[in-house]
Amino acid sequence: MTESTAPHEILAADVRSVLREIPDYPVPGVVFKDFTPLLADPALSARVVHHVAGRHHEQVDRVVGIEARGFILGAAIAHHLGVGFVPVRKADKLPAARHSVDYDLEYGSATLEMHTDAVQRGERVLVVDDVLATGGTAAATCELITRCGGQVAAVDVVLELAFLHGRDKLPGIPVYALISD
Ligand code: AMP
Numbered sequence: 178m179t180e181s182t183a184p185h186e187i188l189a190a191d192v193r194s195v196l197r198e199i200p201d202y203p204v205p206g207v208v209f210k211d212f213t214p215l216l217a218d219p220a221l222s223a224r225v226v227h228h229v230a231g232r233h234h235e236q237v238d239r240v241v242g243i244e245a246r247g248f249i250l251g252a253a254i255a256h257h258l259g260v261g262f263v264p265v266r267k268a269d270k271l272p273a274a275r276h277s278v279d280y281d282l283e284y285g286s287a288t289l290e291m292h293t294d295a296v297q298r299g300e301r302v303l304v305v306d307d308v309l310a311t312g313g314t315a316a317a318t319c320e321l322i323t324r325c326g327g328q329v330a331a332v333d334v335v336l337e338l339a340f341l342h343g344r345d346k347l348p349g350i351p352v353y354a355l356i357s358d
Contacts, residue, residue, distance in 0.1 A: 188224055189356050192335065195221065196356075210336055212307050216249060225355065226250060229305070229333050230257035232353060237330045238300040239263055243289070243318055244270070250335070251305035263295040263302075265318050276324045280317035282310075289314065291321040298326030309334040309354060312343025319350060 195214040202209040215222055229250070241263045242251025248264055255262035268277070268288040275290040296302055302322045309315055309332065319329045329350050337343065337354035344352050 185228060185355070188228055191221055192225060193356055196336065210308055210338075212246065212335055215335070222250070222253070225335065226253045226257055228355070229353075230254050232333070233258060233303050233331065236301065237303040239296055239302045239327070241265055241291070241296070241302055241304050241318060241322060243304070243306040243314055246308075247304075247306035250307070254303070254305055254333075258303075263291065265289050265291045265321060276321050278317040278320045278324075280313040282313055287314075289317045289321060291318075291325070293325060296322055296325040296327035300327045301330040302327045303330050304332045306332075306334050307336065309337045309343040309352065311341045312346030315343065315352075316346040319347065 192215055195218060197211040197214055199209040199211055201207065215225065237258065237260060239261050240251050240255035240258065242248040242265065244264065244266045252262045266289070268290060271290050271292055274293045276293055277288055277290045279286065279288050304315060304318050304322070306315060315332050319332070322329050331351040331353060332347055333353045335355050337357045339357045
């Protein structure tokens with residue numbers, strides 16, 4: 178780091194220094210990126226929230242967070258932006274009428290759901306999660322938003338596993354990652 182290092186690069190380096198890697202979790206061959214140490218650091222997580230919210234200030238009407246870790250930063254970012262927060266949840270967790278999308282994961286397959294009235298037609302929606310891996314989770318979330326008539330403004334994650342090419346599943350959608358591995 179030098180005096181000319183951009184603020185987002187300093188933030189990225191600070192976040193990288195606290196992220197924990199857990200080899201072979203939850204299945205052999207996967208290196209799990211654990212961002213709970215970031216959440217445990219109030220000053221650093223506040224900087225991340227401020228950084229992401231600043232990028233989307235007055236550009237979005239809702240923030241969608243993906244279960245479960247996307248809820249944590251997503252809700253804080255929504256609060257910071259002064260817009261509503263919408264949870265996208267795993268199958269059979271939401272109580273009211275919902276849209277449902279099946280998708281493939283880096284390890285396995287799953288279903289994501291969102292309340293049908295959670296996003297209104299024409300609303301601009303920011304999607305937040307901790308990690309973009311193969312992109313299936315984010316793509317399914319974007320599909321749920323589109324089914325409600327919403328427009329996906331961007332997908333914003335703390336960490337992108339670029340070697341898995343998750344962005345390729347999100348054509349035409351701006352994708353932001355604080356850190357790319
Ligand atoms: P994907 O659909 O493959 O992009 O997977 C993204 C979702 O799975 C996110 O909700 C992440 O929280 C989680 N995930 C996938 N791979 C990892 C990983 N290596 N470390 C931590 N979380 C991961």
